[in-house]
Amino acid sequence: MSGNKGVKQRGSKIVVRIVLLLATFIFVYPLIWNVIASLKTNKEIMSSPWGLPAALNFDNFIRAFTESSMGEFIINSFFVTGLSMLLLLILVIPTAYALSRFDFKGRKTLHNFYMAGLFIQPVYIMIPLFLMMNNLEMLDNRFWLSLVYAAGALPFSVYLLTGFMRSISKEFEESAFIDGSGYFRTLISIIIPLARPGILTVVIFNFFTFWNEYALALVLISSDEKKTIPVGLANLMEVQRFATDWAALFAGLVLVLLPTITLYALTQKKLTEGMSMGGLKG
Amino acid sequence: MKSKERTAFILFCILPTLLIFSVFIVYPVTQVFIKSMFSSSGFGGNQEFIGLDNFVELFKDDVFLKSLKNTGFLMLVVPVITLFLSLVFASILSFGELREKHLYRTIFFFPSILSFVVIGILWAFIYHPNMGIINEVLNWMGLDQFALTWLGSKDTVLWAIALVMVWQAVGYYMVMYLAGMDSIPRELYEAASLDGANAVQQFFKITVPMLWEIIRITIIFSINGVLNISFVLVIVMTSGGPNNSSQVALTYMYKQAFVNANFGYAMAIAVIVFCVSLLLSFISNKLTEREIH
Numbered sequence: 001m002s003g004n005k006g007v008k009q010r011g012s013k014i015v016v017r018i019v020l021l022l023a024t025f026i027f028v029y030p031l032i033w034n035v036i037a038s039l040k041t042n043k044e045i046m047s048s049p050w051g052l053p054a055a056l057n058f059d060n061f062i063r064a065f066t067e068s069s070m071g072e073f074i075i076n077s078f079f080v081t082g083l084s085m086l087l088l089l090i091l092v093i094p095t096a097y098a099l100s101r102f103d104f105k106g107r108k109t110l111h112n113f114y115m116a117g118l119f120i121q122p123v124y125i126m127i128p129l130f131l132m133m134n135n136l137e138m139l140d141n142r143f144w145l146s147l148v149y150a151a152g153a154l155p156f157s158v159y160l161l162t163g164f165m166r167s168i169s170k171e172f173e174e175s176a177f178i179d180g181s182g183y184f185r186t187l188i189s190i191i192i193p194l195a196r197p198g199i200l201t202v203v204i205f206n207f208f209t210f211w212n213e214y215a216l217a218l219v220l221i222s223s224d225e226k227k228t229i230p231v232g233l234a235n236l237m238e239v240q241r242f243a244t245d246w247a248a249l250f251a252g253l254v255l256v257l258l259p260t261i262t263l264y265a266l267t268q269k270k271l272t273e274g275m276s277m278g279g280l281k282g
Numbered sequence: 283m284k285s286k287e288r289t290a291f292i293l294f295c296i297l298p299t300l301l302i303f304s305v306f307i308v309y310p311v312t313q314v315f316i317k318s319m320f321s322s323s324g325f326g327g328n329q330e331f332i333g334l335d336n337f338v339e340l341f342k343d344d345v346f347l348k349s350l351k352n353t354g355f356l357m358l359v360v361p362v363i364t365l366f367l368s369l370v371f372a373s374i375l376s377f378g379e380l381r382e383k384h385l386y387r388t389i390f391f392f393p394s395i396l397s398f399v400v401i402g403i404l405w406a407f408i409y410h411p412n413m414g415i416i417n418e419v420l421n422w423m424g425l426d427q428f429a430l431t432w433l434g435s436k437d438t439v440l441w442a443i444a445l446v447m448v449w450q451a452v453g454y455y456m457v458m459y460l461a462g463m464d465s466i467p468r469e470l471y472e473a474a475s476l477d478g479a480n481a482v483q484q485f486f487k488i489t490v491p492m493l494w495e496i497i498r499i500t501i502i503f504s505i506n507g508v509l510n511i512s513f514v515l516v517i518v519m520t521s522g523g524p525n526n527s528s529q530v531a532l533t534y535m536y537k538q539a540f541v542n543a544n545f546g547y548a549m550a551i552a553v554i555v556f557c558v559s560l561l562l563s564f565i566s567n568k569l570t571e572r573e574i575h
Contacts, residue, residue, distance in 0.1 A: 013380075016374055016380070017380070019374070020374065020380075020386055023371070023386075024386065024389050024390075025392065026449070027389055027390055027392065027393060027449070027453070028389060028392075029415075030404045030405070030408060031404075033408075033415065034404055037407075045413060046412070046413055049413045049414065049415060049418050050415070050418060084524065091298065091299040091302060092295070092299070094294065094295035094298075094299070095295055095296055095299040095300075097295060098292050098295035098421075099296075102288070102292050104289075104292050110296065110300070114303070117307060117308075119313055119506070119560075120307060121509055121510055122510075123509065123510060123513050123532050123552075124311070124314060124552050124555070124556055125307065125310035125311055125313075125314060125552075126536075126539075127309035127317075127535070127539045127545055127548055127549055127552065128309075128311075128313035128314055129306065129315070130539075130540075131311045131313075131317075131545065132309070132310060132313070147302065147306065148306050150302075151302050151303050151305075151306035151307050152306070152307060154299065154303050154307070182287075183287065183288065183291040184291065184294075187295075192304070194319070208395045211397070212395075212397035212398065212399070212400075213394070214397070214398060214399050214514050215510075215513060215514065219540060223540075230397050230398075230399040230400075231399075233399050233403065234399050234401070234402075234403075234517065234518050237399075237402075237403050237406070237518055239428065246407075249403070253400055253403060253404065256400055257396070257400065258398060260395060260397070264392065264395055266390050267530050268391070271391075271395070272387065272388075272391055272457045275454070275457055275458065277484065
């Protein structure tokens, strides 16, 4: 009887493994196919979608840089992502510190105010943002785009970082105060180093958001030389529908994927941990 | 003296952030609601208060009604399929006792950090009638008659887009559920096993009820997530076609604003979408309310 059960269990384990392998294939294959396609010639892409390239065509990547300005778009994306991150940290660290450590009038209201912001999708406000920034002559400017990104990332980042800072023991800063350190110095030299894991979580989460953002970059930036890579790629997709230099398009896709994959490989554990934390407490 | 310094420090900490958040997020939100009642063709000048006329017009606008229907379809179908599959995968990985389960966690989660634009382009090629993998597989299996122009036919386009959304989000919710499942006491399953409950019964009688609060949150996340990704996927994959059969409310909003310069009309669409998503969140919250055991 128990032997029968063992067989049954092993049998269901095999079924489970087959299901998981099939799912893995469905999740991963589009990306592998993309990488392979980026090394094919246009003719090979059309004639044999499954096949491997006869020779590795790295000139697709060269064309992506030279003819489709992918290099420029990538530099813009790095610039905007980096600047947004810097602005976000400058804004969120002091705010999270004040909200998690000081009891002042309106603290709870302010916290709820930011939490309500979690419900605002960027797509909802793209039109009034566009009109306002048009009036203030802030359009087509990478600095203002970055500031908008940072502002949009505030609710989630405030939420993550206040949660984290609350868990830091108060004794560290109390002894700093006794030693005569001012509030500002305590923030810089005690709190920030202690909150580093929390800050890192904020950085990882927002890197993907900033790097991948499309809707706001689409409407707030107009000139080609300032576009970020998601917008550049979407344009290229539009153009290639008719021009059919697909190989260069796939090379472009690989170029956007590289930083994403690298960061994911480095931080994957922290990312999923932070996510389940965010999800459970949200 | 000390308290004055403290107040100054708190203000220094919160005011700049509050100012920037108010200008770039809160003010635009209020503007959406106000300007939705103006007939504004855009840049300054000719704005006229017209009350609810934009809304009345919208409900006579066939394309808008179609786009709203499509949005509603995606908001219902995508969360149901996504969350169910996420739960199943999470169960398999949580209870399957597989040594490689962390690897699957990593792989399944991966699509949820990809750019929506990249996802849209990749899947546009997967669905491509001549060089796409799906039709290639169907031909190879001798099922040529099922090879379709997935994105070019009004019967399949919306399902094709829905499937991409599911692909993108399954791993994300799976990770959320896994965290919850790992904290369910294993004795419950052992006791159920002794009572003769099979895996499916255990799933519905133990796993789902124990995760109920997380499931409720993910339903709301998922309904709202559909809005963002559908906007990008439709722009990149179909531009709303064929004949508006994949148009969603937010792409129609974008078109009204940035192609037709009907800003007031477009913001009325934003208001409606916002209210619909809020209403759906509220309804799902009410429907899923349970006594806490």
